[in-house]
Amino acid sequence: MGLRWYGIVVDAADPARLGRWWAEVLRYPIMHEANGEIMIGPDLDLPCLFFTPAHEGKAGKNRLHLDLVPDDQRAEVERLLDMGARHVDIGQGTVPWVVLADPEGNEFCVKPAGD
Helix, strand or coil: CCCCCCCCEEECHHHHHHHHHHHHHCCCCCCEEECCCEEEECCCCCCCCEEEEECCCCCCHHHHHHEEECHHHHHHHHHHHCCCCCCCCCCCCCCCCCCEECCCCCCCEEECCCC
């Protein structure tokens, strides 16, 4: 029997809201929603993102984050900021990627194409 990566679980204060935000960011469909949880992904054969109710607030920098690589970094960062993301400084210094946080403060990176 093999092993396959199925998804990443994100604890969220408002899983439905955050899951919908990420679905719009990644242009993923909502694959399942029930009992205060939401699952998004490109299809059932690829890893999905699951958003579940958090039992405590976020504290500190994420230990795991997503790296996104758009065709046009500048345009994508602007789109994400318009959607409610915000710039964050996690001590990255001068780097070619942009560190943002989603509406609940989860950090993610927007890398330049070809990086």
